[in-house]
Amino acid sequence: MQAIEIKNLSFIYSKGTPFEQKALDDINLSVAEGELVGVVGATGSGKSTLIQHLNGLIRVQDKKRASIVVDGMDTSSKKTLRKLRFTVGMVFQYPEYQLFADTVEKDVAFGPKNMKLGAEEINARVRRALDVVGLDYDTFATRSPFDLSGGEKRRVAIAGVIAMQPRILVLDEPVAGLDPAGRAEILDLIGKLKREVSPTVIIVSHSMDDMAQIADRIVALSHGKIVADGSPREVFGKRELVEAAGLELPTATRVADKLIARGVPVKPDVITMAELADELARLKGAKEADNV
Amino acid sequence: MPQIELSQVSYNYPVRDGVSLKAVKNLSFSVERGEFVALVGMNGSGKSTLAKLLNGLFVPTSGTVKIDGLDTSDEANTFEIRKRVGMVFQNPDNQNVATIVEDDVAFGPENLGIERQRIIERVRSALEAVGMSDYAKHSAAKLSGGQKQRVAIAGVLAMQPEIIILDEATAMLDPVGRREVMDVVRKLNEQGITVINITHNMDEAARASRVIALRRGRLAIDGAPEDVFASDLLDACGLTLPPSVSLANELSRRGFDKMNVIDEDGLVEEICKQLR
């Protein structure tokens, strides 16, 4: 079964007013369970509108034409709306700004409580969620989330979402505003979340380096349309498309292009720094062998 | 006389009764006119506190901060210093005071009591300098993040400052907005304005003429980007290398000669040289 199945989805903001603005234009997208999909696109390309459709925060506008089915549930159905919200975990940009309870424990328990789980189950989930994001339960549970460092706050906020144990996890710019160490921690965490909690992960990001590194598949949006959809290697291979969508190439790809232009025969399809290093080490080795 | 001079500056935040947090400890350094300094360090290393010490928003608990010889601790100097040291903050939405772009840019000069005709000229040239002339009459709320920050820079420029401090001004921007802002800042620096750019982005740091790294409120590293990137203390400061520098290091571990690069173009140059 597909985890997400989007058909003919369009969306217009302020429909019928002079401020009318087309945010999504005939999107067709299906995501299989177990995929890690990177959604990329310039600001205003429709990424946020798209992901907010996934848990029914934004309703499908033209139900006759368009449909979204998530984990077997039609997102337009009022009956399954609550269940849908718990199936799709949504970590928004700067999620620490949603913290509100006086202790970390209560904040993380908010989602499971809304699911009306038993006290024991809630506690178990809170412990597990904090453990997964790398925060020690005994140290952090009774602390106020507002006294934590920026990186810790963000992890508490993420724990608050994964405590619902969503089948699908959506993260919008999860490393925005963090220092380099914090970025690395959160990027590592995403792989762990996918392995241990939510098999399907969707990440919205501006960092092509990060996407090249962790995504199985990249969906590029431009002006509300999907302009590229495929493995990172396929998508970043379409240089004109990437550029036309107002996106950058990964650093490794950019460096490779510059090297090729200078006559260095690296493969044009490198996307990560590790690959580029391998390529260059190989060339260096070959050159050394020639010289001998 | 250096343009910015800190000697043994400490700053304590009062947290609650009797407890205070030492955000900056015994910091001494100076900056000359026209320098482009990147100020880096982990969250909580004291960068933002330092920024606020430079234009008198904070006054040192001990030690002195002098701008062009003016002591920030002397209240009589406050406005003269703020006029000379412009500041752009992280969140564009929390620093724009007016709804319309040109009104926002005019805010500083208006506060200084500058004559009307000259405000109009200053606003015009400031918007031109950041490439936002076409948006003078636009509503600030509808601009992109990069555009909003350029307007914020114009608002500072209209006060004709000698120093501009960017307090993580690009942190909330997408790559396009970041590039827009950095291009403007570089141009201003070329025109002689001293720039202090507080950032987490190591590529931005690579483009500065000097990098200062703070660690737990103390100065940890201070030097040209290549020296800083080669420092053993980088890890301890919670910093990572820009991707091209880290690739260069990796390559020198795998058969290449040691490369002394700070950015992509330098890296490409060096690789070509060594593979020829």
Place this chain on the structure above:
Amino acid sequence: MFRDVAFGQYYPTDSAVHRLDARVKLLLTIAYVVSIFFVKGYFGFMVAAALLILTVIVARLPIASVLKSVRGILLIVVIGALLNLFLIKDGDVIAEWGVIVITKKGVHTTIKMVLRLILLISGASLLPLTTTPVELADGLESLMSPLKLIRVPVRDIAMIMSIALRFIPTLFEETTKIMNAQKARGAAIDTGNVFRRIGAMLSVLIPLFISSFRRADELAFALDARCYNATDRRTKMKKMRLRWADAVATVVALAFFTVILLDKYYFGTVGIDIDAMIFGGLL
């Protein structure tokens, strides 16, 4: 996102009405609102509606943008209308079902009340639709400037107003974001019953408060950094200047006010009843 905020809904068309001096618009709007209360009968309402429609046309505003403000008070209008219709029992009876009695006077009073409210609200809405919040704040500051003599901090009040106006869309956007984040965690904001909804609102209000304080804090730094309060001789880039159009608008408004007052206080005394002349049979 900031999409449909009825308040502060500036509708830019750069028309003659938009370009009027904010002070003039403020005073004329007040005059219009006051004169609506002086309107006696249908003739007056006709004149008031004509003036309103004329202004909307000159301002090149879509009628929907004006009616939107009416939609906000629709409930009040309906309740008020029903109360009037059923509670006024004197005059000729038109219909009667048991305790429910509808009289001719009741019908007229109801129609007049509805017209009065609609004209009042849509007339008042033209001001924010055609004037930017900044212009409004500046206009108010200028109009209040005599109060400086009695030590009212007019400039600070104006600054507070313009900042408040500037932050309405920002806070609105912020609220939406936090609400979405909590809804995504299953908060019963748009599902659940009233009590659960109120409880769920706490999870929105607390972060909203915290973030507002943070914003206020940062804004205070930004104001200081840009030398707010550096001098008492603060200057202004935009000078408000009265133009011919302002005079024309004022004359039109005065003419309107005069007609309304004549209708109410004079025509009757000299035996002219314009309502009866126009609507004779209906009344």
